[in-house]
Structure formats: structure tokens, C-alpha cells
Amino acid sequence: MRGEAVGKDRASAMLKVVREDDDLRSSTKDRIIEAAFATLKEEGFAGTSARAIARRGGFNQALIFYHFGTLNDLLLATLDKTSAERMSRYRDSMGEALSVDEKIQTATRLYREDLGSGHITVISEMVAGSLSRPDLGPEVVARMEPWIAFTEGVIGDLLAGSIFESAVNPRTLAFAVVALYLGVDLLSHLDHDNSRAEALFQMAGAMGPFLAPIFGND
Amino acid sequence: MRGEAVGKDRASAMLKVVREDDDLRSSTKDRIIEAAFATLKEEGFAGTSARAIARRGGFNQALIFYHFGTLNDLLLATLDKTSAERMSRYRDSMGEALSVDEKIQTATRLYREDLGSGHITVISEMVAGSLSRPDLGPEVVARMEPWIAFTEGVIGDLLAGSIFESAVNPRTLAFAVVALYLGVDLLSHLDHDNSRAEALFQMAGAMGPFLAPIFGND
Amino acid sequence: MRGEAVGKDRASAMLKVVREDDDLRSSTKDRIIEAAFATLKEEGFAGTSARAIARRGGFNQALIFYHFGTLNDLLLATLDKTSAERMSRYRDSMGEALSVDEKIQTATRLYREDLGSGHITVISEMVAGSLSRPDLGPEVVARMEPWIAFTEGVIGDLLAGSIFESAVNPRTLAFAVVALYLGVDLLSHLDHDNSRAEALFQMAGAMGPFLAPIFGND
Amino acid sequence: MRGEAVGKDRASAMLKVVREDDDLRSSTKDRIIEAAFATLKEEGFAGTSARAIARRGGFNQALIFYHFGTLNDLLLATLDKTSAERMSRYRDSMGEALSVDEKIQTATRLYREDLGSGHITVISEMVAGSLSRPDLGPEVVARMEPWIAFTEGVIGDLLAGSIFESAVNPRTLAFAVVALYLGVDLLSHLDHDNSRAEALFQMAGAMGPFLAPIFGND
DNA sequence: TATGAATGAGTTTTCATTCAT
DNA sequence: GATGAATGAAAACTCATTCAT
Numbered sequence: 078m079r080g081e082a083v084g085k086d087r088a089s090a091m092l093k094v095v096r097e098d099d100d101l102r103s104s105t106k107d108r109i110i111e112a113a114f115a116t117l118k119e120e121g122f123a124g125t126s127a128r129a130i131a132r133r134g135g136f137n138q139a140l141i142f143y144h145f146g147t148l149n150d151l152l153l154a155t156l157d158k159t160s161a162e163r164m165s166r167y168r169d170s171m172g173e174a175l176s177v178d179e180k181i182q183t184a185t186r187l188y189r190e191d192l193g194s195g196h197i198t199v200i201s202e203m204v205a206g207s208l209s210r211p212d213l214g215p216e217v218v219a220r221m222e223p224w225i226a227f228t229e230g231v232i233g234d235l236l237a238g239s240i241f242e243s244a245v246n247p248r249t250l251a252f253a254v255v256a257l258y259l260g261v262d263l264l265s266h267l268d269h270d271n272s273r274a275e276a277l278f279q280m281a282g283a284m285g286p287f288l289a290p291i292f293g294n295d
Numbered sequence: 296m297r298g299e300a301v302g303k304d305r306a307s308a309m310l311k312v313v314r315e316d317d318d319l320r321s322s323t324k325d326r327i328i329e330a331a332f333a334t335l336k337e338e339g340f341a342g343t344s345a346r347a348i349a350r351r352g353g354f355n356q357a358l359i360f361y362h363f364g365t366l367n368d369l370l371l372a373t374l375d376k377t378s379a380e381r382m383s384r385y386r387d388s389m390g391e392a393l394s395v396d397e398k399i400q401t402a403t404r405l406y407r408e409d410l411g412s413g414h415i416t417v418i419s420e421m422v423a424g425s426l427s428r429p430d431l432g433p434e435v436v437a438r439m440e441p442w443i444a445f446t447e448g449v450i451g452d453l454l455a456g457s458i459f460e461s462a463v464n465p466r467t468l469a470f471a472v473v474a475l476y477l478g479v480d481l482l483s484h485l486d487h488d489n490s491r492a493e494a495l496f497q498m499a500g501a502m503g504p505f506l507a508p509i510f511g512n513d
Numbered sequence: 514m515r516g517e518a519v520g521k522d523r524a525s526a527m528l529k530v531v532r533e534d535d536d537l538r539s540s541t542k543d544r545i546i547e548a549a550f551a552t553l554k555e556e557g558f559a560g561t562s563a564r565a566i567a568r569r570g571g572f573n574q575a576l577i578f579y580h581f582g583t584l585n586d587l588l589l590a591t592l593d594k595t596s597a598e599r600m601s602r603y604r605d606s607m608g609e610a611l612s613v614d615e616k617i618q619t620a621t622r623l624y625r626e627d628l629g630s631g632h633i634t635v636i637s638e639m640v641a642g643s644l645s646r647p648d649l650g651p652e653v654v655a656r657m658e659p660w661i662a663f664t665e666g667v668i669g670d671l672l673a674g675s676i677f678e679s680a681v682n683p684r685t686l687a688f689a690v691v692a693l694y695l696g697v698d699l700l701s702h703l704d705h706d707n708s709r710a711e712a713l714f715q716m717a718g719a720m721g722p723f724l725a726p727i728f729g730n731d
Numbered sequence: 732m733r734g735e736a737v738g739k740d741r742a743s744a745m746l747k748v749v750r751e752d753d754d755l756r757s758s759t760k761d762r763i764i765e766a767a768f769a770t771l772k773e774e775g776f777a778g779t780s781a782r783a784i785a786r787r788g789g790f791n792q793a794l795i796f797y798h799f800g801t802l803n804d805l806l807l808a809t810l811d812k813t814s815a816e817r818m819s820r821y822r823d824s825m826g827e828a829l830s831v832d833e834k835i836q837t838a839t840r841l842y843r844e845d846l847g848s849g850h851i852t853v854i855s856e857m858v859a860g861s862l863s864r865p866d867l868g869p870e871v872v873a874r875m876e877p878w879i880a881f882t883e884g885v886i887g888d889l890l891a892g893s894i895f896e897s898a899v900n901p902r903t904l905a906f907a908v909v910a911l912y913l914g915v916d917l918l919s920h921l922d923h924d925n926s927r928a929e930a931l932f933q934m935a936g937a938m939g940p941f942l943a944p945i946f947g948n949d
Numbered sequence: 950t951a952t953g954a955a956t957g958a959g960t961t962t963t964c965a966t967t968c969a970t
Numbered sequence: 971g972a973t974g975a976a977t978g979a980a981a982a983c984t985c986a987t988t989c990a991t
Contacts, residue, residue, distance in 0.1 A: 105954075122427030127982065137956050142983060144954090201426065208423035208485055209340035218486035244501065249494045252482070253475065260478030261471070267426055268436035276467045283462065323971080345965060355973045357967080362971090366965060541975075558863030563961065573977050578962060580975090637862065644859035644921055645776035654922035680937065685930045689915070693907065696914030700906070703862055704872035712903045719898065759950080781986060791952045793988080798950095802986060952991085959985070968976080 106144050106154075108134060113155040118195040122206025125152070153216050156203045159196055160220055164227065166190075171231055177292050178285035180231065185278040192271060201266040204259060225251050239292045324362050324372075326352055331373040336413040340424025343370070371434050374421050377414055378438055382445065384408075389449055395510050396503035398449065403496040410489060419484040422477065439477075443469050457510045542580050542590075544570060549591040554631040558642025561588070589652050592639045595632055596656055600663065602626075607667055613728050614721035616667065621714040628707060637702040640695065661687050675728045760798050760808075762788055767809040772849040776860025779806070807870050810857045813850055814874055818881065820844075825885055831946050832939035834885065839932040846925060855920040858913065875913075879905050893946045 112134025116125045119133075127148050131138040145151040167187060174183040191197045204221075207213035229251035236242050265274045330352025334343045337351075345366050349356040363369040385405060392401040409415045425431035447469035454460050483492045548570025552561045555569075563584050567574040581587040603623060610619040627633045640657075643649035665687035672678050701710045766788025770779045773787075781802050785792040799805040821841060828837040845851045861867035883905035890896050919928045 121429060124427070126980080128980080138982090139956060139984080140954080143956095148982065204481065204485075205423040205426035208481060209342070209420055211339065214485050218482065221482065221485075244505075246494065246498060249491065249498050252491045253479070253495050256478030256482050257471065257475040258478070259481065260474030260476070263422070263426060263477060263481070264436065264439065264470070264474050267422075267432045267439075273467065273470045276464065277471050280464060280467050287462075344963075346963085356965090357973060357975095358971085360966065361973095557865060560863070562959080564959085574961090575963080575977060575979095576975080579977095584961065640917065640921075641859040641862035644917060645778070645856055647775065650921050654918065657918065657921075680941075682930065682934060685927065685934050688918070688927045689911065689931050692914030692918050693911040694914070695917065696910030696912070697907070699858070699862060699913060699917070700872065700875065700910050703858075703868045703875075709903065709906045712900065713907050716900060716903050723898075780984075782984080792986090793952060793954095794950085796987065797952095953989105954991105955989080956987085957985100960983080961981100963981070964979085966977085968974105970973085970975105 105136075105140070109136070109141060109144055109151060110155050110158055112136075113151050114159065114195075114199055117152075117155065117199045117202045122202040125202075125206075149213055149216075152203065152213070153220075156200070156217065156220055159199055160223070163191065163196055164223060167227065177235060177288045180235070181278075181281050181285045185282060188274070188278060197262050198266055201259075201262045205263060221255065225255050228254050235292050241291075323354075323358070326354070327359060327362060327369060328373050328376055330354075331369055332377065332413075332417055335370075335373065335417045335420050340420040343420075343424075367431055367434075370421065370425075370431070371438070374418070374435065374438055377417055378441070381409065381414055382441060385445065395453060395506045398453070399496075399499050399503045403500060406492070406496060415480050416484060419480045423481060439473060443473050446472050453510050459509075541572075541576070545572070545577060545580055545587060546591050546594055548572075549587050550595065550631075550635055553588075553591065553635045553638045558638040561638075561642075585649055585652075588639065588649070589656075592636070592653065592656055595635055596659070599627065599632055600659060603663065613671055613724045616671070617714075617717050617721045621718060624710070624714060633698050634702055637695075637698045641699060657691065661691050664690050671728050677727075759790075759794070762790070763795060763798060763805060764809050764812055766790075767805055768813065768849075768853055771806075771809065771853045771856050776856040779856075779860075803867055803870075806857065806861075806867070807874070810854070810871065810874055813853055814877070817845065817850055818877060821881065831889055831942045834889070835932075835935050835939045839936060842928070842932060851916050852920060855916045859917060875909065879909050882908050889946050895945075 109130070112130045113125065116130045116133050120129055127138050127141050130141060130151070141148065141151055145154060170183050170187055171180060174180040188197075204217055207217040225248070229247050232250050232254070233247045236245060236247060261274045261277065265271050327348070330348045331343065334348045334351050338347055345356050345359050348359060348369070359366065359369055363372060388401050388405060389398060392398040406415075422435055425435040443466070447465050450465045450468050450472070454463060454465060479492045479495065483489050545566070548566045549561065552566045552569050556565055563574050563577050566577060566587070577584065577587055581590060606619050606623060607616060610616040624633075640653055643653040661684070665683050668686050668690070669683045672681060672683060697710045697713065701707050763784070766784045767779065770784045770787050774783055781792050781795050784795060784805070795802060795805055799808060824837050824841060825834060828834040842851075858871055861871040879902070883901050886904050886908070887901045890899060890901055915928045915931065919925050
């Protein structure tokens with residue numbers, strides 16, 4: 078496990094397929110990112126040192142620096158990967174939800190999905206941990222922008238033609254939604270209690286039918 | 296043993312005033328807390344080491360441990376003090392605001408006040424920094440509860456008699472408001488940009504007059 | 514040896530006098546400098562890591578940083594101490610040597626002394642090692658200046674009244690003498706062969722009597 | 732095993748010329764040596780890691796070890812090449828200079844040439860950096876010998892027939908000259924100030940005409 | 950020949966905390 | 971109450987070198 082060669086998966090990949098079932102053909106960079114993800118999830122940002130990641134992934138500390146140059150860069154790559162995966166999932170699912178009501182249901186479902194997969198934990202840890210580090214903060218906030226833009230799109234569709242169209246700035250509201258989502262994640266994660274987030278989604282769900290006529294999605 | 300000296304400066308403070316000659320200087324514990332606050336504000340959570348606090352306060356590192364036993368405990372005491380000060384300020388101001396509209400105006404004013412005084416920076420740093428540390432997280436979240444309770448009271452007053460009274464759970468909504476506030480703080484702090492938070496407050500302010508009749512505070 | 518208290522030698526110094534014979538009353542900073550000196554002498558500049566110094570001195574690595582802040586600063590302090598000790602020795606001895614001949618004899622004697630005590634090794638290592646480090650180079654060269662100034666004084670005395678007085682710039686010649694001394698040190702140290710340096714001093718000694726009349730020191 | 736490939740690029744160079752298409756590029760070993768030279772010159776001995784050399788030369792780190800077995804060996808090969816080039820230059824030029832005066836002028840010119848080309852920097856870095864490493868020191872000093880021998884020859888020619896012939900040992904004096912040259916290089920390089928070396932050469936130049944009659948080269 | 954990947958041992962430095970005084 | 975000194979553990983990162991291909 079320690080000294081095994083990983084790179085170069087042209088012919089040898091064929092052989093490796095036999096060897097294991099799930100994490101095959103994962104390149105070394107991917108393996109490192111996976112280890113970083115797992116460490117963030119299990120040990121929190123503060124516990125995610127190069128040593129801890131390497132221990133969890135079963136590889137040498139130095140490998141991180143060989144592939145990513147910097148621990149920060151690995152962390153950001155991990156955030157990027159998670160973020161990209163979730164983004165495509167959100168884009169697909171929200172695209173199919175047409176009415177306000179459906180969108181709320183879908184968002185609730187995705188939230189629960191994120192919760193189960195640990196993405197919420199990892200993103201919460203990354204955002205929170207980066208806050209106090211001047212070198213990471215700006216990078217992390219830059220990675221929030223796509224989410225705000227995406228949310229802005231969803232909100233824009235909803236508002237179009239409604240009575241709020243002129244009163245509400247979709248970009249500002251999108252910022253608020255992302256901030257709320259983040260705050261809920263943090264607080265829920267912080268005390269290991271998802272019941273309040275769950276109640277919030279259910280409250281929103283209960284309001285869905287009332288909102289539908291207002292937004293004209295019937 | 297070490298921690299025994301902690302938490303009994305009500306009576307002894309009386310003595311100190313007598314003991315010191317003229318200028319009744321803040322007690323040592325207060326001085327340490329002030330130094331911790333200043334360090335959190337200027338250097339961020341990650342930069343707030345025992346050494347950094349001691350350097351800023353002009354006292355010896357070991358003094359922190361003598362008085363607070365643990366760096367974590369000092370940090371929590373600092374959060375407590377800030378939180379208590381702000382809470383009384385919020386309680387007084389929001390008590391005087393009667394209508395939804397007034398409450399929004401007051402909340403906006405208090406937010407700006409917190410921004411200028413650095414309380415938002417310090418709280419953001421504390422919450423975010425603690426999140427990644429299993430020993431601090433639960434303690435910090437416990438200190439959020441009073442704010443949720445306070446917000447719940449404010450919301451409860453508003454909802455009483457309105458058409459939402461039965462549809463909305465004040466506790467859940469209070470949780471959402473605090474989460475939103477926290478999320479906005481974090482994001483604004485993260486990229487040193489308060490303009491979006493400001494836009495959000497202004498959007499809320501613009502909606503105030505429309506909301507007033509709904510809530511029957513006219 | 515490991516956990517022993519060192520500082521605070523007011524009353525306890527009395528007790529310590531009994532405990533050991535030579536390195537008593539040496540403050541911790543001195544002990545660290547001595548360990549650094551010994552390490553430079555025995556293991557060379559490249560081998561003088563914080564760990565190596567601490568191992569040799571029997572104290573904790575971190576103590577170096579507590580007292581000197583930086584490894585560089587410890588190294589420079591070590592050079593300073595050695596340099597100051599040798600300077601006073603040179604000043605005294607050369608002051609007593611009046612004629613050219615005597616000065617050459619004295620210089621030879623001092624060189625041999627330096628060789629035996631390891632000062633030449635340490636200075637050679639420091640100078641050479643610093644060369645390739647931009648942070649140390651300028652500091653080391655600054656510590657060469659006093660030696661050039663001292664040499665300039667010695668040369669100035671010799672030249673005064675001689676036929677060379679107008680032809681030779683004492684400062685330039687002093688630079689050359691120090692450079693020669695350094696070069697001889699380096700080469701001798703490099704191949705562990707002092708015979709050529711010795712031969713050089715003897716050649717100079719043989720020329721002494723011939724030079725005396727030229728400089729008018731008879 | 733690794734080192735077997737070292738040192739036989741005379742015949743194989745012939746083959747290479749044929750093998751590569753048109754632009755007979757320098758052999759790989761030469762390219763590596765050139766990269767090492769450039770790195771020593773630009774980044775100093777301490778900055779001349781295998782990675783730094785490879786980066787500068789645009790080739791793979793491992794190539795160094797394939798061709799030279801050891802980083803030390805590459806460094807020594809680099810010193811060898813530089814040294815050999817300079818030696819032939821010195822031999823030619825000094826051979827043409829007959830009188831003391833001319834020899835001083837020529838040496839001054841060559842020194843300036845070395846300064847401009849960076850050879851002095853590289854040699855200074857190599858000598859100084861090696862000094863602190865037991866594995867390099869002896870090798871480097873061995874590479875000084877040819878220079879001492881060469882200088883001995885030059886001095887021997889000068890002394891022949893002069894009044895110093897019996898008093899001065901040419902070998903010892905040659906050692907002193909090389910040591911002086913080295914010391915001047917180091918000090919000048921150390922504080923990025925060549926003015927003192929320049930002054931020294933000019934002082935020597937000014938004395939040239941006076942020395943000529945003594946040595947009988949008129 | 951050449952290379953990308955990998956590694957073990959090393960580096961300086963910072964940390965929270967303890968202890969004797 | 972307060973302090974200077976001391977420590978063990980850990981941090982991020984770099985090094986020369988090896989190896990399979």
C-alpha cells in the first residue's frame with residue numbers, strides 16, 4: 078500500500094481494475110483530494126494538517142506538496158471539486174423544478190442529500206476555517222460567487238412577471254439566500270443538530286402552496 | 296487548580312478599587328479580555344495565540360493561563376463579554392421599536408454600529424475559528440442560544456394577531472434570522488465587502504412599509 | 514540535565530558553584546551560544562541545525578527560539594561573542610608589540626592560539642556558510658569591519674614615517690591583510706592542513722628582520 | 732551503478748552529433764552543467780538544489796542523478812569545467828606578460844573579466860558552500876591545487892635571479908597569493924562591493940614600476 | 950535516455966501549556 | 971498575583987535520492 082505505484086494508468090489501469098472495486102482509476106491527485114475531503118469531514122479544518130491527510134490517505138506527506146505545492150492549494154482543490162460536483166447536481170435538479178413549490182421541495186431534497194454525503198460538513202469547515210486565514214479567505218469567497226450567480230438565476234425566473242419583480246433585486250436576494258444557507262449549515266454543523274434546519278425547510282415547504290399563486294406558477 | 300481563580304471578581308473588585316491608589320484601572324482579567332478582543336479584531340482567530348494576546352496587552356503569556364486556565368476559556372470569556380454588551384444594547388433598542396418598519400430600521404442601525412465597533416469582526420472570527428475545533432464549537436453554539444431566544448421574542452411580538460400567527464413557528468424563524476445574520480457577517484467579512492449586506496438591509500427597509508399593514512402595526 | 518532550572522542566579526548561584534566547576538553562572542543564553550559554537554566547530558555550518566545545537570547542549574530546540582528568536586540570530590550572536598573575545602586579545606597583544614618584527618611574531622602566536630581554540634574553524638564556517646545565504650551575508654560582513662579597522666590601525670602605526678607612507682593606502686592594505694588571513698583560514702580548514710599557513714607565517718617571520726630598518730623600527 | 736554512465740562523452744559525443752538532426756546542441760551533461768552554473772550564479776550555493784537546477788535548465792530532476800549520480804558530483808563537475816576554462820585563459824594571458832608590471836596588469840584585467848562573467852560568483856559560492864560540508868570540502872580544495880601550482884610557476888619565473896630567490900619559497904608565496912585572491916573574492920562577494928578589491932589591484936598596479944627593477948625585469 | 954511519481958528524513962519555527970520563583 | 975524560562979508536540983514545507991516505466 079505504501080510503495081505502490083499509482084500514476085500512469087494507461088495499460089496498468091487494466092490490471093488495477095481487477096485489484097479493487099471502487100476507487101480504481103483514481104489518479105493520485107484524486108486520491109489526495111479524497112483523503113483531504115475525508116479529513117475535513119472527520120477531523121475538521123483545524124485537524125486537517127498535511128500529516129493528518131497523509132495518514133488518512135496512506136501516502137507520504139511530501140506527496141501533497143509534490144502534487145499541489147501547498148496545503149492551501151490542496152484544500153482549495155478539494156473545495157473546487159466538491160463545489161463543482163454539487164453545482165452540476167443543483168443545476169440539473171433545479172432546472173426540472175418549475176413552480177415555487179417544486180423548487181422548495183427540490184432544495185429540501187438536495188439539502189438532505191448534502192447533509193448525508195458530508196458536503197455540508199466539508200464546505201462549512203472550509204468556509205469557517207478560511208475566515209481566519211488571510212491567504213485562504215479571498216479564494217474561498219471567490220468560490221462562493223458561482224453559487225450566488227446560480228441562485229440569482231433561479232430567483233430571477235421566479236420573480237419574472239410577479240408583483241415583486243420591480244421591488245426586489247434578485248442579486249441581493251440571492252446573496253441573502255446563500256448567506257442563509259451558509260449560516261444554517263454552520264449552526265447545524267456546530268452543535269450537531271439538524272432538527273432546526275429541517276424545521277426551517279418544512280416551514281418553507283408549508284408556505285410553498287401559498288406562494289405559488291403570488292408568483293404565478295400554478 | 297489553575298481554573299479556581301476564575302470567576303469571582305464581583306466582591307474582590309470592590310477590594311481592588313481600594314487597593315490601587317487612584318486611577319481605578321480595569322481588573323487584570325478585563326485587561327486580558329480586552330487584549331484578546333483587540334487581537335481577534337486585528338489579527339483574526341488564527342493569529343490570536345497566547346503570545347499574540349500577551350504581546351498586545353503588554354503582559355506575560357502565563358498570566359492568561361493563571362486567570363483563565365486555558366486559552367479556549369479566555370476566548371469564550373471574550374465572546375461572552377462582547378455578546379452580553381451587545382445583547383443589552385439590542386434589548387434596549389429593539390424594545391423601543393414598535394412597528395415592523397421601526398424594528399427593521401433599528402436592526403439596520405445596530406448592524407452598522409456593530410460593524411464600526413469591530414464586534415462583527417470579532418464574532419465572525421470566533422464563530423468561524425471555533426467551528427473547526429471540536430473543543431470550542433459546542434461552547435460557541437451554546438452562546439448563540441440567547442440570541443435566538445431574543446429574536447424569537449421580537450418575532451413573537453410581531454406575529455401576535457397577524458395572519459401568519461398559526462402558519463409560522465417563531466422559534467424556527469428566529470433560528471433562520473440568526474443564521475442569516477451570521478451568514479451575512481461571515482461572507483461580508485470574508486471578502487471585506489459590506490456593500491451587499493448594506494443592500495440587503497436597504498431592501499428590507501424598502502419592504503418595511505408594505506409589511507406594516509400585514510402585521511397590523513400601523 | 515534536561516529539566517534543570519537555569520535562570521535566576523541570585524541566591525541559587527551560590528548553590529550552583531558547588532555543583533560544577535567550569536561552566537557555572539553561565540546564563541542560559543551563554544549555554545546556548547556555547548552549544549552553537551561547539552556544533553559549528555564539530556559539525557560545520559551545514560550541520561549546525563537547531564536540532565543539532567539543542568542535542569549537543571542538552572536542551573530543548575524551542576529554547577533557541579525563545580532566547581534568540583531565530584537560528585540566524587543565535588549564529589550571529591555566537592560569531593559576535595567569539596569575535597569580541599578575540600578582538601580584545603588581539604588588541605592587547607598587538608599593542609605591546611612595537612617593531613614590525615615583534616608584530617609578526619605576535620600575529621603568528623595569536624594565529625596558533627586561534628587554531629588550537631577552534632576560533633578559526635568557527636569563523637571560517639560562519640563566513641563560508643553565510644556566503645550563500647542572503648540573510649546572513651551582510652550581517653557577517655558587517656562583523657568583519659572592526660577587524661579591518663583594527664588592522665588599519667596597526668598598519669598605520671607601522672607606515673608612519675616610513676618611505677611607504679605616501680605610496681600605500683593603509684585601509685586598502687588592511688583589507689588585503691584580512692582577506693589574506695581569511696583565505697588562509699579557509700584553505701587550511703578545508704583540507705585539514707595547517708602546514709602551509711605555518712610556512713607562510715615562518716616566511717613572514719624570516720623577513721621581519723629585513724623589514725625592520727625599512728620601517729624604522731629598530 | 733548509476734555513476735557508471737559518468738565520464739565518457741568524448742567518443743559518444745561524436746555519435747550524438749550524427750544522431751541529432753542539425754543544430755548540434757550541447758550534450759545533455761553540458762546542459763545540466765550550464766544550468767548548475769547559472770543556478771549557482773543567480774541563486775547562490777544554498778539555493779542550488781536539484782530541483783532549482785532542473786527548473787532553470789528545463790529538464791527533469793532525476794536527470795541529474797542519472798548523469799552525475801549525486802548532486803555533489805554535478806557541483807564538482809561544474810566547478811571543474813569553470814576552473815578548466817579559466818585556467819587555460821590565465822595560462823595564455825600570463826604567459827604573454829613578461830615583467831612584474833605586465834603580470835600585475837594582466838592579473839587585474841583577468842580579475843575584471845572573471846567578475847563580469849560571473850565566474851567569481853560561482854567559485855566563491857562553491858568554495859564557501861563546500862567548506863561547511865565534509866563531503867565536498869576536500870574535493871574542492873583538491874581543485875585549488877592546480878591554481879597554486881600555476882601561481883607557483885609564475886612566481887618562480889619572477890623570482891629567478893632576483894635578490895629574493897633564496898629568501899622566498901615560491902610554493903608558500905603561491906599559496907598566499909591564491910588565499911588572498913580567494914579571500915578578496917569572498918569578502919567582495921559577501922557585501923556586494925568590489926570597490927575594495929579594485930583599490931587593491933590599483934595599489935598593486937601603482938607598485939608595479941617600483942618592483943620591476945628589483946626583479947630585474949626591465 | 951529520460952521522466953513523473955514517490956519517499957524518508959530533514960528543516961525552521963510556533964504552539965499551548967507548565968513550573969519554580 | 972505575576973513572570974521568565976522551559977518544554978514536547980506539532981506545524982508547513984524542502985531536500986536529495988530512488989524507482990518503475
